[in-house]
Every structure is written in structure tokens, then in C-alpha cells.
Amino acid sequence: MGSYVLGFPEIYKTKLAIVGGKGANLGELTRIEEIQVPAGFCISTEAFKRILQETPFVEELLKSLSLLRVEDRATIVALSAEIRQAIEETIIPQDIQEEITHHLARLGADNAYAVRSSATAEDLPIASFAGQQDTYLNSIGKEEIFKNICRCWASLFTERAIIYRLQNNFDHCKVYLAVVVQQMVFSQAAGVLFTADPITANRKVLSIDASFGLGEAVVSGLVNADNYKVRKGQIIDKKISAKKRAILAVKNGGTKEQAIEPEQQNTPTLTDEQILQLERLGRKIEAYFNCPQDIEWCLVDDTFYVVQSRPITTLYPIPEAQDAENHVYVSVGHQQMMTDPMKPLGLSLWQLTAGRPMYQAGGRLFVDVAPDLASPAKRAFLVNVLGKSDPLIKSALTTILERKDFISSLPDNEIEPGSGSPKGMSPAAFQVQLQNDPSIITELIKDSQTLLETLKHDIQAKSGVELIDFILEDRLKLQQRLSYPKSFGAIMTGMNALTWLNEKMMEWLGEKNVADTLSQSAPNNITSEMGLALLDVADVIRPYPEVVAYLKQVKEEDFLKNLIQFNGGQEARDAILTYLDKYGMRCPGEIDITRTRWSEKPIALVPLILNNIKNMEPGAGSRKFAQGQQEALKKNKSY
Known part of the structure; x- marks a missing residue:
């Protein structure tokens, strides 16, 4: 056979450009042990490209589309209708029809199939285009399947899909569509499984939405689905909704909405055993793809079928950890009043010069304070220090500490003798006090200016690799300078004095932020x-x-x-x-x-x-x- 149609066993994630996001993920799902995937095949993007090439005026319309902005709604509507009509009326070339017919015969020509769009800009780690293109359930007969394939191709140019691409800066002429044809699953129940809680972003809580009938009712929002939350094999929350409608398959093809009998509406969709079985399947799929997944599933008798899995793109990224322990990351940018993402060079410089490890996520830097929170003495100090600069961080840390199961206290052998603190930096380092001598500040400024002049002189003679080596060597001096006791002591003394004044004036006289007034127009600011x-x-x-x-x-x-x-x-x-x-x-x-x-x-x-x-x-x-x-x-x- 030719190269226009691929069976699921032939599809790997490396074929994303040929089979689209949905097709690539389905191919990979078939390789996961214990995961049941309804059989099917994919009509490749090469077939779609050929359709466009053999319909020249469509390519001209696409060029016009690329000149538009989101605000040009009227023109988008007109071009969308024209492009879709042309593609829907296309006759699939004979050789491609023969390939499709061959695969249908192998799976069962008389079976019912789901015909689903699979775009090359869909189900990606950086953007989810889920739901932008069409799906046709319970397609029966070769001619109906051919017609729905053309409809899927055309759905790449619905108004909604066009506007979504404009908003996400995707070129209309570089997004192609494959079509998945998959054996229909006539489920008693179906829904969506998120391996990370989409509301709280908790990676350790799995969330399941479930309702009766086909999964389209949940995906489309037709029903208020049941919701189950699971963590480490324990069901921690259940919300049973009144499920008044379901989508069911029609005998001769297609689907229909149907009312659910009143006595069944408030019945849980899944048993506890089925919920935990879904959790195990979800974690297995997540481990295979190595990132949180949004999974569509169907239940037939006692068997779960997976009909799609895609990355959850709405979660804020977290730093990679080399263990399964709990971590608490505090944003460096928020402490510096700069929350924008940083470029790699900027991140690298901070990581090279920081006094403790800094972890990257989403173009931003974080420090892991979980070890500091493990000791009662150090945890109270840390919460207090961070709370001085940002009360919201203090509130967040307090909330975490109230969860007794999240941070475990360190054993005695991990506590520094006499300090009550975890091994490493002691709270005493932040509580340095200086004698009342204003000349200390003058000396520190003079020292900094002298070092700066020396650096300017030395760096001028460097270039190329020698310059890089010089910078790497100098950053060690910078690290020492940043932790210089007298300099660090001046910073902490000022911070501690301001905090003490604000707290005591509020306590004694009921006045807020007195230190802010007293420090106005201070020299050397x-x-x-x-x-x-x-x-x-x-x-x-x-x-x-x-x-x-x-x-x-x-x-x-x-x-x-x-x-x-x-x-x-x-x-x-x-x-x-x-x-x-x-x-x-x-x-x-x-x-x-x-x-x-x-x-x-x-x-x-x-x-x-x-x-x-x-x-x-x-x-x-x-x-x-x-x-x-x-x-x-x-x-x-x-x-």
C-alpha cells in the first residue's frame, strides 16, 4: 500500500508532522502494557496536502487568510465558509480511497467508527488545540466515512479554529490536518481523567470527570459530570452531580441526546474500585509520556478503553526533582519584584552566583525551602523573614505547614548541634547585628567602587574564551562578596530595624509603616x-x-x-x-x-x-x- 494511511502500530511520536498530535499519541498509547486502545488508522497530512494542491483556489484563499487579524471577524467568516465548502465538496483521490478501504476491510467494513481530526498543532506540550477541529462519532459505511474525512479536513478552517491560530501565532499555511479513524466504543460511561488537578495544579492529585453514555457529553460540557479526586490510591473527594442528559449512539449511525431516567441521575457513574483502576491507568500513561496527561476514557462492561491522551498545557511548570519527596519552591523573581520570565543567560548567571541552588521553571528561578521548613526553629525564622518582604508568601507557607503530612521534621542527626537548625545556613547568619557606626556604610561603598574600578581595568584586556574564563573566575569573587559578613550584616540590620520599628509602633501606638516615613530621603538610596x-x-x-x-x-x-x-x-x-x-x-x-x-x-x-x-x-x-x-x-x- 501507499504512504497516505498508517495503522496505529506503525505510528510513533516522531511522526507528529505526518499524523498530527492525536494520531501520534494514539500510536504511542498502543505500546503501553495494560492500556486498551480501540483499533484504528490515520490518514496522513500528506493526503491533506494533496487535496490542497489539487484545489489551487483554496491555496489562494489561505494566503488571504494569513493577512488577517483577530479583529477582522467579517472577512474571517466569509473566507472560512468558502474554504470549508470547497474542501467538503472535494472527491478523495482514488488511490487514497483504496488505501482507506483496505484498512476498513482489515478492521471490519461494517463496523462503526469514530472519525476524528488530528492537527499538527494539536495536543502539543506548549499549546492544546483540543476541540478546535471536528469529530464524527458512529460513522457507518465507507461513503459516510469518506464524507466525514472531508468534513474533518474542512474543520481546520472553522472561524473558531482560525481565530485560535491567530491568537497563538500559528501560520494557517503551515498547520496541516491528519484524520484518525478508530473503531467506535459504545460505552456505558465515559469521561476525562487529569493526572494533575486542573484546579489546584497539584501533581499528586488525580481528577476524574465521569458521566453515562458517550464521552462527548462530558467533553462538550453537556452535563455536569461526577468528579472524583484521588491521591496515592486513596479517594479523597467525590462530587456526584445530577446527570440529566447523555449522548448515545444511534443504530444506523450518528448520535443523539437522551434524557437519563430520574432514578439514575444521582447515581455515581463509577464504583470506588473503578475509580482506583482509572487512577492506576492514568499514572501508567503519565509515566510513559513523562508529563501530566489529559486522558479521554470509555467504560464498556468492566473494561476501560483509552481513546486519547494529551499533555495538560494549562499547568504552570515546576522545577525538575530527582526524587519523589515534597518540595516547596519560592520565587526568586517575586523577592526581587520582577516576575517576568528570564532568558537562559540571565538564569545561568543567577545560578552561577547564588549562595544556594536555584531551580528553573517557566523561565523563572526558584529556591527549594522544604529542607528549611523541616526544623521548627528554622521554619519559624524562614516564614518570618519571607513574610517581611511578601505577606502572601508567608500566608502560603503557613498554609503548607498546617498540612501536617506535607513537611516532615528532620531527625536529630540532621540538626546542627546547638542551633536547632538543619545542617547548612543557620538563622544566625540572617541576624547579624552591627555596631552603631555610620562609617561602615561609607567603607562598604568605597570598597565596592574600588572593586568595580579594578574589574573595569582587568576586563578590558580580555576577549574570546579568555573573557569567558575571566567572568567564570570573577563570579566566585562575586559569590564571596555577596555573602561578605559586614555587607550582609548591614543589609540584615537595616531590614531587622525597619521591621522592628513597624511592628512596635503598630503594637504601642497603632501607627502603620512608621519606618517607611523615617527612612524617607535617606542618603545612598x-x-x-x-x-x-x-x-x-x-x-x-x-x-x-x-x-x-x-x-x-x-x-x-x-x-x-x-x-x-x-x-x-x-x-x-x-x-x-x-x-x-x-x-x-x-x-x-x-x-x-x-x-x-x-x-x-x-x-x-x-x-x-x-x-x-x-x-x-x-x-x-x-x-x-x-x-x-x-x-x-x-x-x-x-x-
């Missing part, structure tokens, strides 16, 4: 100084209307060169360059080293400068600093 300096830049530019007008419409990246042609342009350029010389290494989300810096893209500062010119009066920078000092002094004197 680089973030505050940076904002005030940008107000000074606005003061330089404000008197020159031509410069302001130019900045309002500027789009080119090299705008600084063009400034000098305007009255006041040289002064404006000098002010911006002076600012960049001191703060040009900064930018939004700057903890990611790959982020474009202001010195690399100065135009990013223009909206900020214009906003200051519009909304602030001259001299606002110095006035705001003085005002902050006065408010802090006033608050200090009031005590």
Missing part, C-alpha cells in the same frame, strides 16, 4: 536618587520647546545625535548622557542580565522625561528630597 536625578534632567530640557516637541515624536534609536540641531539640544543631550553615565546600567527587570539597558536604548527614558516635564514643576527633585527629610525629621521628633 540609589533607587530614590535615580528617580530624583531624572527630574533634574527634565528641568534642563523643559525651557526648550523645540527639544520637547522633537522628543514627543521621536522614534529613531539614535535620537541623541539629532538633538544638537535644536535650540537647547546640546544641553539636553549632555544632561541625558550624564544621567546615562551614572545610571545607564539600569532598566526595568534589571535582575535579568539580558535585559536591554538604558545606555543601550536611551529612547526608553524619553517617556519618563516627558512625563516629568508635563506633571512636575521646576526644582521638583530637590523639593521632594527636602520634603522627605522634613517628614522623617518631624516623625522622629514626635517620638
Whole structure:
């Protein structure tokens, strides 16, 4: 036979481009021991491509479709109808018909089949296009199956599918459709099984939706299905719904909705034994595909059949763990007030320089605090420290600790003698106190500036592999610098003092956030100084209307060169360059080293400068600093 039709045993995940997501997954499912998969075959994407090639005007319509946006609804509707009609009226080439007929004869020409779409952009780990294309159940007879195959091809261009692809940036001309033809399963019950709870994202809780009749009733949302939650062989929750409707097969082909008898409506769809059997099957399939799965199943007598399995794409990824223990990951980005994903180089730098392991998931970094929570002494300290920066994290950790079965206390031999803490960093490291000597800060700043100048000098002579080696060696010095006791002590002393003041003033006087007022306009606050300096830049530019007008419409990246042609342009350029010389290494989300810096893209500062010119009066920078000092002094004197 030719290459247009493949039986399930011939299909592997490597054939995704030929059989689509659904077809590839069904082929793999047939290889899992104890998993029953109804027999079938797949009409490949090569057949679909041939149909398009032999219908030239459809290809022209597809080119028009690629120029549209989601907002062009009327044009999408018109093109969708035209493309679908053309494909549905297509006559399948004779050689492809013969291949399909051969496979039908082998499985049973008179049997009923499910004809299902399988797109190359469907059931992928990064995006699920499930339900975007059509399915035709209980197809009987060769001619009906041929007709439904054409309908499946056409369903790639429904309005819903087109808009979904536009929203997910998939090229209409590069998404092809295969068609699965699978023996029909006339089930007493059917539904969907998620090997991770889709509501809570808990990977250890399996969720089952189940109802009577064919699974289409659950998938389409026709019924409120029963829901069962299972964890490690234990049914932890059941919700039995009133199931008033079911979808059933019709004798001569097709399906129908039918009312369920009142006495059966509130009957559980599955027994406890069947629920646990489904859990075992789900975990086996999940282990095979090595990721959480969304599985469609059918029950006939006492046998479960699996008719589809796809990755759950809505779960937030979690760091890979080398064990089956419970882990508690805290976001590094949230601690740094930057929650955007980072690029690999930015992630790598953090992992190289951090004082403890950092784990990656979804382009973000996390630390595993489960070992820290294992000791009562260290757990209380950790919750308190993290709670100072983010009360939501404190609440989340407290909730976890209230689950007595989640974190187990470490045995005595894992506790550092005399500290009550797990081996590793002690809470004492975070409780360093410094003597009351303001010169410590001056010394630390001076030391940092000296190290920076030395680094600038040494790095200039490096290039190529030598430069990479230099950076890798220098990051060890950076690690030491970040944990330098005096520097770390200054940070923690300031944090502890602010927290103590806020807590005690609230306790004693009922005043909130007193420390925030007392610390206003404190010297050496680089973030505050940076904002005030940008107000000074606005003061330089404000008197020159031509410069302001130019900045309002500027789009080119090299705008600084063009400034000098305007009255006041040289002064404006000098002010911006002076600012960049001191703060040009900064930018939004700057903890990611790959982020474009202001010195690399100065135009990013223009909206900020214009906003200051519009909304602030001259001299606002110095006035705001003085005002902050006065408010802090006033608050200090009031005590």
C-alpha cells in the first residue's frame, strides 16, 4: 500500500508532522502494557496536502487568510465558509480511497467508527488545540466515512479554529490536518481523567470527570459530570452531580441526546474500585509520556478503553526533582519584584552566583525551602523573614505547614548541634547585628567602587574564551562578596530595624509603616536618587520647546545625535548622557542580565522625561528630597 494511511502500530511520536498530535499519541498509547486502545488508522497530512494542491483556489484563499487579524471577524467568516465548502465538496483521490478501504476491510467494513481530526498543532506540550477541529462519532459505511474525512479536513478552517491560530501565532499555511479513524466504543460511561488537578495544579492529585453514555457529553460540557479526586490510591473527594442528559449512539449511525431516567441521575457513574483502576491507568500513561496527561476514557462492561491522551498545557511548570519527596519552591523573581520570565543567560548567571541552588521553571528561578521548613526553629525564622518582604508568601507557607503530612521534621542527626537548625545556613547568619557606626556604610561603598574600578581595568584586556574564563573566575569573587559578613550584616540590620520599628509602633501606638516615613530621603538610596536625578534632567530640557516637541515624536534609536540641531539640544543631550553615565546600567527587570539597558536604548527614558516635564514643576527633585527629610525629621521628633 501507499504512504497516505498508517495503522496505529506503525505510528510513533516522531511522526507528529505526518499524523498530527492525536494520531501520534494514539500510536504511542498502543505500546503501553495494560492500556486498551480501540483499533484504528490515520490518514496522513500528506493526503491533506494533496487535496490542497489539487484545489489551487483554496491555496489562494489561505494566503488571504494569513493577512488577517483577530479583529477582522467579517472577512474571517466569509473566507472560512468558502474554504470549508470547497474542501467538503472535494472527491478523495482514488488511490487514497483504496488505501482507506483496505484498512476498513482489515478492521471490519461494517463496523462503526469514530472519525476524528488530528492537527499538527494539536495536543502539543506548549499549546492544546483540543476541540478546535471536528469529530464524527458512529460513522457507518465507507461513503459516510469518506464524507466525514472531508468534513474533518474542512474543520481546520472553522472561524473558531482560525481565530485560535491567530491568537497563538500559528501560520494557517503551515498547520496541516491528519484524520484518525478508530473503531467506535459504545460505552456505558465515559469521561476525562487529569493526572494533575486542573484546579489546584497539584501533581499528586488525580481528577476524574465521569458521566453515562458517550464521552462527548462530558467533553462538550453537556452535563455536569461526577468528579472524583484521588491521591496515592486513596479517594479523597467525590462530587456526584445530577446527570440529566447523555449522548448515545444511534443504530444506523450518528448520535443523539437522551434524557437519563430520574432514578439514575444521582447515581455515581463509577464504583470506588473503578475509580482506583482509572487512577492506576492514568499514572501508567503519565509515566510513559513523562508529563501530566489529559486522558479521554470509555467504560464498556468492566473494561476501560483509552481513546486519547494529551499533555495538560494549562499547568504552570515546576522545577525538575530527582526524587519523589515534597518540595516547596519560592520565587526568586517575586523577592526581587520582577516576575517576568528570564532568558537562559540571565538564569545561568543567577545560578552561577547564588549562595544556594536555584531551580528553573517557566523561565523563572526558584529556591527549594522544604529542607528549611523541616526544623521548627528554622521554619519559624524562614516564614518570618519571607513574610517581611511578601505577606502572601508567608500566608502560603503557613498554609503548607498546617498540612501536617506535607513537611516532615528532620531527625536529630540532621540538626546542627546547638542551633536547632538543619545542617547548612543557620538563622544566625540572617541576624547579624552591627555596631552603631555610620562609617561602615561609607567603607562598604568605597570598597565596592574600588572593586568595580579594578574589574573595569582587568576586563578590558580580555576577549574570546579568555573573557569567558575571566567572568567564570570573577563570579566566585562575586559569590564571596555577596555573602561578605559586614555587607550582609548591614543589609540584615537595616531590614531587622525597619521591621522592628513597624511592628512596635503598630503594637504601642497603632501607627502603620512608621519606618517607611523615617527612612524617607535617606542618603545612598540609589533607587530614590535615580528617580530624583531624572527630574533634574527634565528641568534642563523643559525651557526648550523645540527639544520637547522633537522628543514627543521621536522614534529613531539614535535620537541623541539629532538633538544638537535644536535650540537647547546640546544641553539636553549632555544632561541625558550624564544621567546615562551614572545610571545607564539600569532598566526595568534589571535582575535579568539580558535585559536591554538604558545606555543601550536611551529612547526608553524619553517617556519618563516627558512625563516629568508635563506633571512636575521646576526644582521638583530637590523639593521632594527636602520634603522627605522634613517628614522623617518631624516623625522622629514626635517620638
